[in-house]
Amino acid sequence: MSPASIEEIIAALASETPHHPEIAAELELHLALLQKVAQVSPAAQKVEAVKAGALDNLNVDWTAAMELARAVLEETAARRPDLGETLAPLQAALNPQFFITSAMNYLQWGYVRELPSDGREDLGALWAFVLNYALRPWLRALAAAALPTIELEKWQQGKCPVCGGNPDFAALVKEPAEGGRVLLCSRCDAEWPFPRTSCPLCGDSHPQKQGYHPVGEGGRYRLYVCEACGGYVKTVDLRVVDNSLPLAVERVLTLGLDVAAIQAGYGAPSRE
Ligand SMILES: [Zn+2]
Numbered sequence: 254m255s256p257a258s259i260e261e262i263i264a265a266l267a268s269e270t271p272h273h274p275e276i277a278a279e280l281e282l283h284l285a286l287l288q289k290v291a292q293v294s295p296a297a298q299k300v301e302a303v304k305a306g307a308l309d310n311l312n313v314d315w316t317a318a319m320e321l322a323r324a325v326l327e328e329t330a331a332r333r334p335d336l337g338e339t340l341a342p343l344q345a346a347l348n349p350q351f352f353i354t355s356a357m358n359y360l361q362w363g364y365v366r367e368l369p370s371d372g373r374e375d376l377g378a379l380w381a382f383v384l385n386y387a388l389r390p391w392l393r394a395l396a397a398a399a400l401p402t403i404e405l406e407k408w409q410q411g412k413c414p415v416c417g418g419n420p421d422f423a424a425l426v427k428e429p430a431e432g433g434r435v436l437l438c439s440r441c442d443a444e445w446p447f448p449r450t451s452c453p454l455c456g457d458s459h460p461q462k463q464g465y466h467p468v469g470e471g472g473r474y475r476l477y478v479c480e481a482c483g484g485y486v487k488t489v490d491l492r493v494v495d496n497s498l499p500l501a502v503e504r505v506l507t508l509g510l511d512v513a514a515i516q517a518g519y520g521a522p523s524r525e
């Protein structure tokens with residue numbers, strides 16, 4: 254399965270948005286941010302220098318990335334006035350030194366380590382959201398260049414074979430084998446196969462700790478949960494749907510599942 258282009262993701266999300274009036278504002282925000290990502294033309298990536306996780310070699314135009322972060326903050330503040338107070342310290346702190354240090358550490362560690370000192374508690378999640386969009390053109394370019402060079406069937410890990418990120422979405426697939434599963438990287442949108450019986454976030458495979466809840470009409474979605482690490486993975490069952498969408502679109506259409514999972518006490522696995 255080759256990941257969708259940014260243009261395909263935008264077109265599919267735009268045509269789905271009218272069918273989801275209950276989350277229209279969120280979908281329109283993501284659509285506007287994806288359009289900003291699509292306007293950036295990232296330089297070619299040196300795949301060999303960026304082995305899975307060695308992201309300090311990622312070829313990023315830091316000026317363009319910081320401009321994208323600024324545009325993401327402005328768009329989010331304009332569309333979500335309720336977040337204005339939370340976003341203000343980030344907008345005030347957006348200088349090259351803070352941005353580059355924070356973005357490099359986010360790439361390397363997978364979570365935010367630097368925040369403005371006067372920020373609220375939920376600032377980390379928002380800054381990760383901004384960084385994820387601001388770095389997306391370069392991470393997607395890396396995935397496009399690297400995926401053809403990787404033997405995905407041999408990877409066998411829950412972390413992304415391109416950038417080392419965690420998956421935030423999955424699909425149950427018919428091909429190549431019934432019952433197979435494909436994961437979607439939360440950072441670079443790479444897709445790779447991983448066994449359905451193990452948690453991709455912690456590797457646990459005890460049947461009594463791995464479960465799922467069916468969600469939505471016709472069994473389209475499943476929320477896989479892991480009692481070993483407390484993590485969850487939103488999943489679409491492509492064996493039962495007849496309108497398959499890019500996984501990067503399904504990730505956005507299922508924002509309600511994230512809310513449900515977090516309310517049920519699941520979340521990102523604890524950091525080492
Ligand atoms: Zn990745």
Ligand SMILES: [Zn+2]
Nearest residue numbers: 452455479482
């Ligand atoms: Zn787990």
